[in-house]
Amino acid sequence: MAGDQVTLLDxxxxxxxxxxxxxxAEKGVKYxxxxxxxxxxxxxxxxxxxxxxxxxxxVHDGKPVCESLIIVQYIDEVWKDxxxxxPSDPYQRAQSRFWADFVDKKMYEFGRKIWTTKGEDQEAAxxxxxxxxxxxxxxxxDKPYFGGETLGYVDVALLPFYCxxxxxxxxxxxxxxxxxxxxxxxxxxxxxxxxxSKSLKDPHKVYDFVVMLRKMLGLE
Amino acid sequence: xxxxxxxxxxxxxFSRRVEMALKFKGVEYEYIEEDLANKSPLLLKHNPIHxxxxxxxxxxxxxxxxxxILEYIDETWKSNPILPEDPYDKAMARFWAKFIDExxxxxxxxxxxxxxxxxxxxxxxxxxxxxxxxxxLKDKKFFGGETIGLVDIVANxxxxxxxxxxxATGMELVNKERFPVLCKWIDEYVxxxxxxxxxxPKDKLIAFLRPRLSASSWKY
Numbered sequence: 399m400a401g402d403q404v405t406l407l408d409x410x411x412x413x414x415x416x417x418x419x420x421x422x423a424e425k426g427v428k429y430x431x432x433x434x435x436x437x438x439x440x441x442x443x444x445x446x447x448x449x450x451x452x453x454x455x456x457v458h459d460g461k462p463v464c465e466s467l468i469i470v471q472y473i474d475e476v477w478k479d480x481x482x483x484x485p486s487d488p489y490q491r492a493q494s495r496f497w498a499d500f501v502d503k504k505m506y507e508f509g510r511k512i513w514t515t516k517g518e519d520q521e522a523a524x525x526x527x528x529x530x531x532x533x534x535x536x537x538x539x540d541k542p543y544f545g546g547e548t549l550g551y552v553d554v555a556l557l558p559f560y561c562x563x564x565x566x567x568x569x570x571x572x573x574x575x576x577x578x579x580x581x582x583x584x585x586x587x588x589x590x591x592x593x594x595s596k597s598l599k600d601p602h603k604v605y606d607f608v609v610m611l612r613k614m615l616g617l618e
Numbered sequence: 619x620x621x622x623x624x625x626x627x628x629x630x631x632f633s634r635r636v637e638m639a640l641k642f643k644g645v646e647y648e649y650i651e652e653d654l655a656n657k658s659p660l661l662l663k664h665n666p667i668h669x670x671x672x673x674x675x676x677x678x679x680x681x682x683x684x685x686x687i688l689e690y691i692d693e694t695w696k697s698n699p700i701l702p703e704d705p706y707d708k709a710m711a712r713f714w715a716k717f718i719d720e721x722x723x724x725x726x727x728x729x730x731x732x733x734x735x736x737x738x739x740x741x742x743x744x745x746x747x748x749x750x751x752x753x754x755l756k757d758k759k760f761f762g763g764e765t766i767g768l769v770d771i772v773a774n775x776x777x778x779x780x781x782x783x784x785x786a787t788g789m790e791l792v793n794k795e796r797f798p799v800l801c802k803w804i805d806e807y808v809x810x811x812x813x814x815x816x817x818x819p820k821d822k823l824i825a826f827l828r829p830r831l832s833a834s835s836w837k838y
Contacts, residue, residue: 461706468709472709491689495685496682499683
């Protein structure tokens with residue numbers, strides 16, 4: 399769609415921002431990436447997302463769309479002629495939405511608990527995290543992607559968390575691959591796709607970022 | 619002939635949302651009441667992940683999570699659409715539905731279940747979120763425009779349950795002085811026929827809530 403002005407307000411390590419980057423890359427959309435300073439939020443961010451004041455925000459021809467999965471669905475609907483992320487069948491779409499919602503409810507929350515708590519709380523978070531990954535493994539089955547033969551909505555929702563796994567493992571002192579080998583194999587395979595590898599960040603840099611956050615929060 | 623069943627609970631706003639959408643679209647369905655204190659094998663079979671209502675069964679296929687179900691219903695039965703056609707307007711509707719579920723409702727629950735010393739903060743937060751939501755109404759009759767849409771359906775908790783909770787406890791969170799626009803919407807909403815037919819009996823709901831909510835005075 400020639401003439402589209404697309405800007406993404408984002409933060410490099412945000413898994414939610416990464417979802418949008420993957421979606422835009424899959425669709426071949428040209429956009430301006432705008433790194434935001436989350437400790438000193440710009441007027442633009444506050445204007446484009448007055449309700450939550452968070453990234454990511456997609457600004458399309460001056461109009462903002464907020465909340466990563468809502469943005470991904472918007473991208474899928476606007477740039478619909480290439481790389482569909484949601485299936486066309488309503489039941490399959492419902493299944494995709496259910497599992498993306500599952501990722502939203504579980505991965506971020508449990509992952510965050512792993513790096514912000516210790517002792518019993520951390521152990522519980524690790525268990526919940528692994529249990530959730532196992533359920534996702536079950537849902538993936540033998541398919542190459544959650545979306546079937548091609549990358550889909552659930553893949554986009556989940557894959558960004560993979561570059562946070564190293565941070566979770568190091569801080570939580572556990573090994574995700576030992577419990578969920580199929581899921582890790584799937585993530586590694588997906589990283590071979592340029593849209594994914596260019597959107598995710600180096601896990602070691604993410605880990606350094608989390609260590610810095612922990613220091614700020616008085617956890618280290 | 620499609621076979622539609624809904625596993626629900628009489629007092630659950632999430633379950634009633636689905637009924638509202640089905641009735642709005644003239645879809646025939648069989649309603650199965652679940653005893654949430656004693657979950658049936660049917661519920662556990664069809665929603666093993668979350669074990670919650672509502673669950674929609676359509677020709678034997680399961681859809682869970684109320685927002686996912688609502689979109690499924692809208693895509694399957696095309697009469698009386700509850701989501702707009704335009705991708706941007708659709709993104710906005712999804713945004714506000716999510717805002718209600720993730721911000722308004724938890725804040726209101728927080729008031730109901732919070733201890734005395736936490737209540738003032740919970741009330742402030744709820745007022746802030748409800749004001750944000752009220753601003754979105756502007757001069758529209760419903761969030762969906764002239765007729766109810768996704769956001770109005772999702773806001774059933776604010777439209778009705780909140781009023782019942784207020785009567786049960788003597789709390790006055792939402793009143794005409796503080797929320798003139800929202801109260802006007804509530805009046806339109808509870809009198810709109812498809813809504814009216816899909817609300818639990820008020821007395822029964824008040825009687826159910828009264829002993830369960832914090833007894834202390836909520837006057838604010």
